[in-house]
Amino acid sequence: LFYKKYNEEGEEYTLYALSGARHEDFAHLPVIRHTPILDPTLRGEHIVRSDDITKDPRYGQNRPHHGMPEGHLPVRSYMALPVVTRSGNVIGGLFFGHPEPGVFSENEEELVKNIAGQAAAAIDNARLFEAKQQAEQKARLIIESIPQMAWTALPDGSLDFFNRRWLEFTGQTAEQAQGEGWQEVFHPEDLSLTVDAWQRSLSSQQDFEVEHRIRCGADGSYRWHLSRGVPVKDCDGNILQWVGTNTDIDDRMQAQKKIREREKLFREAEMVGNTGSYEADLATLRFSFSDNLYRLLGYEPQSFVPSLDFIDAVSHPEDVADARPIIKKAIRDKQPYEYVRRIYRPDGQMRYFTVKGKVTLDKLGSPVKILGKVQDITEQKEAEQVINKHLTLLKQAEETARIGSWEYDIDTGALHWSKGMYRLFGIPEGSPVKPELYLDYVIEEDRPVAERIVHHFRESQEPLEETIRIRPNSQVVTMRVKAVLLRDKQGRGKKTLGVNLDISEIKQLEQENLELRLDQQKGLLLAILEA
Structure with a gap:
């Protein structure tokens, strides 16, 4: 034969x-x-x-x-x-x-x-x-040479060989890993997932793949691995053996975890700060919004695909016309931009938004995308409107009632006067001012009062209320000075807001009233004496 x-x-x-x-x-x-x-x-x-x-x-x-x-x-x-x-x-x-x-x-x-x-x-x-022996021997030689953990299994799924890297990492001996011994090195929370996936692959004769944690024999720590196994079949489709690898992906998993944590913090920060983010593809004009931007606009997150037509449709017409040249110029000049846009929510409410954007470039320096941030500033705008209203009223009051207001920055020492203050002191509007001006204009009898006011500016953290006489020209003006302290969240003084009121006429009336009362009392006393 x-x-x-x-x-x-x-x-x-x-x-x-x-x-x-x-x-x-x-x-x-x-x-x-x-x-x-x-x-x-x-x-x-x-x-x-x-x-x-x-x-x-x-x-x-x-x-x-x-x-x-x-x-x-x-x-x-x-x-x-x-x-x-x-x-x-x-x-x-x-x-x-x-x-x-x-x-x-x-x-x-x-x-x-x-x-x-x-x-x-x-x-x-x-x-x-x-051929089977040669294939197994060749497979084992290859498995031993690859720079990762690897193994083989019989057609019934019984693992029969582990390469040196597996034994070195897990700390197991070849005998300990045989049978079901390999299961001991998997994280308890991942073992059921791993076994179920392996059984499904054996039943279906399809590739095995799962991500799980494997214990390191050196220090007992667990590292994430991607485990894969493929069946090796003969020409008739019969499984001869399984060959698998365990690839360390712990660094990737930890990086993904950090990314998820950052994304969570970013989402929470957007909600706390009333902000949202967006991205626009300049080639396709496709937009994507963050979840909180949908909420700020009054919609459920990811409930629709945003577009330029949608943005224009919910915007105030004046802002649509104003925004386009701003954005076009930013793209042309490859520079950031910022503007305010009024948006109408589905319930009809109008909200103010600050829109910021940055143009990103490709390797050739051509604009390809815009990455941007949006912040709801409606409350700020409403507060500004209230402040402006109060400022208008204050300006009218200053003009009719001889009142002046001022603001002192404790950190920088900067003093800002209103027009009324300049009129009270008889100084040209816009001239540099400082707390020591009280000392320059005060009458001699009230110098101690002026010194207390200056000291309050420099050192005190308490409210202020003083009456002082100054001589801006040939006439003496009596003023009531009142101030309050504004503090930050830590309770530290940041600014002093004050008002000066010309009470000269009141003082004159008080004097005249006092003289009248004295004349009346004198006449009454003379009448009594005569009686």
């Missing part, structure tokens, strides 16, 4: 089994090759049976020989059958010879056919087993 093998030079036939003769009888003979007599057998064409092969016309045409090779056992009766697998591949040949002619009949041919079938099955199985 000869079987076919392949080497670098091509196919060759090797003696597999021998009966009725010694191996030494064939050891010195040349390698079997395609000759006119052997060719039908080696090609699997048909059975050759001859009562006397030496009389066959094909005999002797095997150059450089002209018959049997020298030293070959004498053969007259000859029978040869190809050994063919079920798939039709010729894997060898059965050869029978006898020194006497007419030995093999049809009965022997039928018998040998069965033997050839069994030989084909035996050789096929042997080759499959050898």
Whole structure:
């Protein structure tokens, strides 16, 4: 029995089994090759049976020989059958010879056919087993050479091999990892997920993939890994083994965790700060809004796809016209922009928004996107409107009642006067001012009062209320000075807001009233004395 093998030079036939003769009888003979007599057998064409092969016309045409090779056992009766697998591949040949002619009949041919079938099955199985062993050995060599943890498993899912990197990382021995021992190194919270995924892959014969934590034997810490396994199948689709890897993705998972945490903080910060963010693709004019921007506009998060038409439709018409040239200029100049836009919510309420944007460029320096931030400043705008109203009233009061107001920044020492203050002191509007001006204009009798006022500006953190007389010109003006302190969230004084009221007329009336009352009391006393 000869079987076919392949080497670098091509196919060759090797003696597999021998009966009725010694191996030494064939050891010195040349390698079997395609000759006119052997060719039908080696090609699997048909059975050759001859009562006397030496009389066959094909005999002797095997150059450089002209018959049997020298030293070959004498053969007259000859029978040869190809050994063919079920798939039709010729894997060898059965050869029978006898020194006497007419030995093999049809009965022997039928018998040998069965033997050839069994030989084909035996050789096929042997080759499959050898191929399986070679494949396993090759797979293990590859698995040992890759820079990550790897393993193999039998067709039923029993893990039978772990490479050195697995053993080094987990601290397990090869024996400890066998069977279900590998499950001990997985995080308890991930074990059920891992086992279920593995069982599904075994049932479906599909690839296995799962992310889980594996314990490090060195310090007991767990690191995230991406585990993958693929079935290795034969030509008939039968699983020969599973091959898998465990890739360390802990750095990636930790980075993703930090990103999620930052995104959460960003979302919370947007909600606390009444802000939202947006992105606009300049090529497609596609927009994307953050969840809180939807909320600020009065809509459920991600409830629709925003567009330029939508933005214009919910905006005040005047702001649509004003915003477009601002944005176009920013894109042209590749510069940031900022403006205020009024937006109408679905309930009809109008809100004020500060819109900021930054133009991003591609590698060639061309604008491609706009990244922006939006902040709801409605309360601020309403507060400004109230302040402006109060300022208007204050201005009217200053003009009619001779009142002046001022503001002092404690951190910078800057003093700001209203127009009324300049009028009270008789100073040109816009002239530099400082607390010490009280000392320059105060009458001598009230200098201690002026010094207390200056000291309050520099040192005090308490409310102020003083009456002082100044001489801005030839006349003396009596003023009531009142101030309150504004503090920050930590209770530290930030600004002093004050008002000066000209009470000269009141003081004059008080004096005149006092003189009248004194005259009345004097007249009454004289009347009593006369009585």
